Each structure stands twice: as C-alpha cells, then as structure tokens.
Amino acid sequence: MAAPDPTMPIVRLTHWGRWVGAAVIVGILVALGFAFADAQILWEDIPDFFAFEVMIDGLWRTLGLAVAAQAGAIVIGIVIALMGRSANPVARWFAWGYIWIFRGLPVLLQILIWYNLALVFPVISIPFVVDAPTNTVINAFAAALLGLGLNESAYMAEIIRAGLNSVDRGQIEAAQSIGMTPGKTLIRVTLPQAMRVIIPPTGNDFINMLKGTSIASVIPYVELTKAASNIASRNLEFMETLLAAAAWYMILVSIASVGQYYLERSFDAADRAHRLRNKVGRSLKLGRA
Amino acid sequence: MTQPLVRAVGVVKKFGHTTVLHDVSMDVQPGQVVCLLGPSGAGKSTFLRCINHLEPLDGGQIWVDGEPIGYRVRNGKLYELRERDVAKQRRGIGMVFQRFNLFPHRTALQNVVEGPVQVRRRDQAEARKKAMALLDRVGLADKADAYPGQLSGGQQQRVAIARALAMEPKLMLFDEPTSALDPELVGEVLDVMVGLAKDGMTMIVVTHEIGFARQVADHVVFMVDGAVVETGPPSQVLDNPEHQRTQQFLAKVL
Structure with a gap:
C-alpha cells in the first residue's frame, strides 16, 4: 500500500497531442517550402517588378482611392447615422432606405452602374455645381470612388449608429444638465466615447477597402492589381508580377493595422489612465530611457 | 415673502398611457432645501427631471427664476423652445445623478472645467483655477488628474457635484445622489451637501436618507403614486x- 513520501519523484504529464499537432504543422510548412523552392518562379525578378514605375503609380492610385473612398464613407456615414436617430420620421426612413440600397447591391455592380451612367444621363446638370457631359465628370476614378465609397458609407452608418447607441444615456443627460446644446453634446461627449466602439470595425473596413480597390481594375482603373496585370501581359511573368503586387498589399495592410492599433489606444479612456500610471511608475523607478 | 425660485403648477407627466405625475404643484423659496421622499415609483425622480426639462411635461408648468422652463x-402665450434654447435655461440649474454620469474620457478637473469653458465660454486658465477651488471644496484637490474610473463612487459623486457647481447654478437638483x-461612502457625499445647504444653495433633493432630510431640509414633500400626499417642515412630516401612507413608509425606512 502506497503512503505519502516526500522523496517520491513526480512524472509530469506528456502532451502527446500537442507534439503530434506541432509536427503535422511543421511538416506541411516544410513541404510547402520545398514546393515553392521547386516551383518555376523567377524569384530574382520580383524585386524589379516591385519597384516598376507602373507598379508604383498603381500603388499610389490604390492608396488614393482607398483613402478618399473611406474618408467620404465616414463623413456620409455620420450623416446617415444621425438621420437614422433623428426625430424626423422622413429622415429616419431615408436613412433606412439608403442603407438598404447601398449595402444591398454588390460593389462591382455599383461601380459598373456609375461608370455607365452616361448611357442614361448624357449630361450631369446640378445648378451652380456642375453642368457637363457625364463622361467627363465620371471617369474611371470617380466611378470607382462612388461605387466603393457609397457602399462603404452604408456600412459606416451602421458602425457609427452602433457606436452612438453604445454610449450610456446618462452621459447625454449629464451633458444636457450642464447646458450643452445637442451639437456640442455630440462633439464633446457622445462621439469621443462612441469612438471606442467605432474605430475597430472601421479599421477592419479600411483594410478591406485597401484590397477592395482591386475591383476597380475592371472598368479599368489602373490601380495596383491592374498595374500588375498590365506588366504581366507584356512580359508574361504573371506569377512574379502578381507576387510583387501581393507584397505591396501586405505592406499597405500591415501599416493600416499598426495605425489602427495606435488609434484604438488613443481613444481608450481606461487605457489612457493606465498608461498615465505606467508613465509615473517609469519616471519614479527608471527615469527616462 | 420673496418670489419663489421654483414654481411648479399642476405638473402632469405621462409615459405612454401611464400617468406618472398627477397635478403636482410646489413652491421652493430661494435658499430652501426641499427633500422629496416616498416609495419607489412615486414619481420623485421624474418630477425632478421635469424641473430642468430632461423630461418634457404633458401638462402644467414649471417656472424657475421667473422663466417657464x-x-x-x-x-400672453407660451411658445415651445428649441432644444438649443432649453440648453441655455439649464445652465442655471445644476443636477447630480444617482449614477454620477461623469465623462469617463476626461479627468476629474476636465469634467469640472467642461461646462464653464465649453458652454459658458470662460477663459481656460480662469476656469481651471475655479475648478481646482471647487475640487478643493469637495475635498478632492489631490484627485484633479484622476480619471473617473480611478475614483471610488463617493469621490466620483463629489466630482459630479463640483461639475454642477462650476456652472454657478441658482438651483441644484439631486437625484438620489447616495x-x-x-x-461607508454615503457620509462623505452627504457632508458636501450639508455644506452646500449651509452656504445658502437652493436644493431639491430626492433621497431615501431620512436622517439627511431631518437635519438639512426646510421642507419635506412626501409623494406616492405620482401625487404629493403630505408636505411640511421635517419635524411635522x-x-x-x-x-397613513406617510406613516407606513416611515415605519419601514426608519
């Protein structure tokens, strides 16, 4: 009969499953590595395509289109979200219909509709704003911007609405109780607190937008993907140019992710207080590095 | 007798089909402390929120300092005000909430400075100086740079009182502040309120603290089911x- 004995050695549990799982994953990765090493890819050509002037031009167009579309979507999204919360039933109804249409239609279809608008409206005439043939107003960039931006604005409206709803009703009452007007309450109290809820999905959407601009290649807007395929159609090194474009997308997305991280941090009040404490702690114990 | 600071006449408030205030009337003289007592659901908080128009009335009128809110x-007619103009009327009426409602993204000092700077357009440096004096008055000068999340409930409520006082109100409303x-944190908040009352602030306080009402109130209003049942000095009520309802209620809480 065994009895308590302090000298008895302890044998730790062996996690066989973990070892097997890790071995399988490493095995697959090694096999993939060999496959790519053996593939008929001219790796040494990729850096050239990466830095091609056509590629860099496409990169700037991708970035410009994504930033413009996202910025416009945020502005329109705020307006639609506020209309959705309005006391005016017509405004609420309009916001609902706007989201219903622009979120409901595929982005590609929306871009094609904007690009072909001249077929039904040969001239765009808005008094004191524009009066010109549609073809000159809505070029490939404008069509892509409208298609991507308006679709995204419907999503932004929903994100912003959720953000505003997440702010405690008591916050608005507190702002009212010190005599703040509705506009001031929105800017000083509601929106800053809603930001914590709004920023993560917005960052997510922007990353989607960076990649989504590649849809504009069909009309054709020469952004990164279209630039890569243009290069490839001349030199026929399809995979090499596509991989060079892929590297650029990964760089853009990585930068956007880092930016999102810092933006989130700067709007997190609790985290801000936490950092304040850490700063005090550091200066007390370690001084400035 | 002086002109009452607050005159409520025949106030009616409905939520949907439920009437929560039936014909409530009361006068509050300048410098008076009035405590609203009564069982929950009596409409005390709703009435308080009607005074600064957080709840619009369905009947009757509330006048503060000679103005219909x-x-x-x-x-000879009453024209309804836009929300922007109601905001101007609210500047002179401070309010303290049951759940503090401090702005969590701003420090204690920033919470207190917010009203004077953003609403009254006061000079930033001047407002900060006054805000520090107010934080000192509620005993929290050393917590000026703390965020609400770093403060205890009692400390948060004292900051909230300072935030309301920063607007230099002529009337303070307290909605179950403790x-x-x-x-163990109730006392520190009540102490600040006792000090305010001594300094002559006009206060309307919804509370369950019978001891506070007895000590500080000039006038006690007992409400049940959306109506005033009994009113008078604390010694009487x-x-x-x-x-009978007052007797039953007091028998339970005392």
Whole structure:
C-alpha cells in the first residue's frame, strides 16, 4: 500500500497531442517550402517588378482611392447615422432606405452602374455645381470612388449608429444638465466615447477597402492589381508580377493595422489612465530611457 | 415673502398611457432645501427631471427664476423652445445623478472645467483655477488628474457635484445622489451637501436618507403614486405624519 513520501519523484504529464499537432504543422510548412523552392518562379525578378514605375503609380492610385473612398464613407456615414436617430420620421426612413440600397447591391455592380451612367444621363446638370457631359465628370476614378465609397458609407452608418447607441444615456443627460446644446453634446461627449466602439470595425473596413480597390481594375482603373496585370501581359511573368503586387498589399495592410492599433489606444479612456500610471511608475523607478 | 425660485403648477407627466405625475404643484423659496421622499415609483425622480426639462411635461408648468422652463412667454402665450434654447435655461440649474454620469474620457478637473469653458465660454486658465477651488471644496484637490474610473463612487459623486457647481447654478437638483454608493461612502457625499445647504444653495433633493432630510431640509414633500400626499417642515412630516401612507413608509425606512 502506497503512503505519502516526500522523496517520491513526480512524472509530469506528456502532451502527446500537442507534439503530434506541432509536427503535422511543421511538416506541411516544410513541404510547402520545398514546393515553392521547386516551383518555376523567377524569384530574382520580383524585386524589379516591385519597384516598376507602373507598379508604383498603381500603388499610389490604390492608396488614393482607398483613402478618399473611406474618408467620404465616414463623413456620409455620420450623416446617415444621425438621420437614422433623428426625430424626423422622413429622415429616419431615408436613412433606412439608403442603407438598404447601398449595402444591398454588390460593389462591382455599383461601380459598373456609375461608370455607365452616361448611357442614361448624357449630361450631369446640378445648378451652380456642375453642368457637363457625364463622361467627363465620371471617369474611371470617380466611378470607382462612388461605387466603393457609397457602399462603404452604408456600412459606416451602421458602425457609427452602433457606436452612438453604445454610449450610456446618462452621459447625454449629464451633458444636457450642464447646458450643452445637442451639437456640442455630440462633439464633446457622445462621439469621443462612441469612438471606442467605432474605430475597430472601421479599421477592419479600411483594410478591406485597401484590397477592395482591386475591383476597380475592371472598368479599368489602373490601380495596383491592374498595374500588375498590365506588366504581366507584356512580359508574361504573371506569377512574379502578381507576387510583387501581393507584397505591396501586405505592406499597405500591415501599416493600416499598426495605425489602427495606435488609434484604438488613443481613444481608450481606461487605457489612457493606465498608461498615465505606467508613465509615473517609469519616471519614479527608471527615469527616462 | 420673496418670489419663489421654483414654481411648479399642476405638473402632469405621462409615459405612454401611464400617468406618472398627477397635478403636482410646489413652491421652493430661494435658499430652501426641499427633500422629496416616498416609495419607489412615486414619481420623485421624474418630477425632478421635469424641473430642468430632461423630461418634457404633458401638462402644467414649471417656472424657475421667473422663466417657464422649456417655453418663452410672448403676447400672453407660451411658445415651445428649441432644444438649443432649453440648453441655455439649464445652465442655471445644476443636477447630480444617482449614477454620477461623469465623462469617463476626461479627468476629474476636465469634467469640472467642461461646462464653464465649453458652454459658458470662460477663459481656460480662469476656469481651471475655479475648478481646482471647487475640487478643493469637495475635498478632492489631490484627485484633479484622476480619471473617473480611478475614483471610488463617493469621490466620483463629489466630482459630479463640483461639475454642477462650476456652472454657478441658482438651483441644484439631486437625484438620489447616495443610492448607488457603498454604505461607508454615503457620509462623505452627504457632508458636501450639508455644506452646500449651509452656504445658502437652493436644493431639491430626492433621497431615501431620512436622517439627511431631518437635519438639512426646510421642507419635506412626501409623494406616492405620482401625487404629493403630505408636505411640511421635517419635524411635522417625519415625526408627526398625518397621512397613513406617510406613516407606513416611515415605519419601514426608519
């Protein structure tokens, strides 16, 4: 009969499953590595395509289109979200219909509709704003911007609405109780607190937008993907140019992710207080590095 | 007798089909402390929120300092005000909430400075100096740079009182200011309120703290089911209640 004995050695549990799982994953990765090493890819050509002037031009167009579309979507999204919360039933109804249409239609279809608008409206005439043939107003960039931006604005409206709803009703009452007007309450109290809820999905959407601009290649807007395929159609090194474009997308997305991280941090009040404490702690114990 | 600071006449408030205030009337003189007592659901908080128009009325009128709240008098008629103009009327009426409602993204000092700078357009440096003096008055000068999340409930509520006082109100409304606090933190908030009352602030306080009402109130209003049942000095209402409902309520809470 065994009895308590302090000298008895302890044998730790062996996690066989973990070892097997890790071995399988490493095995697959090694096999993939060999496959790519053996593939008929001219790796040494990729850096050239990466830095091609056509590629860099496409990169700037991708970035410009994504930033413009996202910025416009945020502005329109705020307006639609506020209309959705309005006391005016017509405004609420309009916001609902706007989201219903622009979120409901595929982005590609929306871009094609904007690009072909001249077929039904040969001239765009808005008094004191524009009066010109549609073809000159809505070029490939404008069509892509409208298609991507308006679709995204419907999503932004929903994100912003959720953000505003997440702010405690008591916050608005507190702002009212010190005599703040509705506009001031929105800017000083509601929106800053809603930001914590709004920023993560917005960052997510922007990353989607960076990649989504590649849809504009069909009309054709020469952004990164279209630039890569243009290069490839001349030199026929399809995979090499596509991989060079892929590297650029990964760089853009990585930068956007880092930016999102810092933006989130700067709007997190609790985290801000936490950092304040850490700063005090550091200066007390370690001084400035 | 002086002109009452607050005159409520025949106030009616409905939520949907439920009437929560039936014909409530009361006068509050300048410098008076009035405590609203009564069982929950009696409409005390709703009435308080009607005074600064957080709840619009369905009947009756509330006048503060000679102005009808939420309206403007012209040619013998009451014209409903825009929200922006109601905001101007609210500047003179401070409010303290049960759940503090401090702005969590701003420090204690920033919370107090917010009203004077953003609403009254006061000079930033001047406002900060006054805000520090107010934080000192509520005993929290050393917590000026703390965020609400770093403060205890009692400390948060004292900052909230300072935030309301920063607008230099002529009237302070307290909506169950100690109900969300741990028992040992109630005293520090009541102490600040006693000090305010001594300094002559006009206060309307919804509370369950019978001891506070007895000590500080000039006038106690007992409400049940959206109506005023009994009113008078605390010695009368609290010690010799006439109405049966008042007697029942006091028997339970005392």
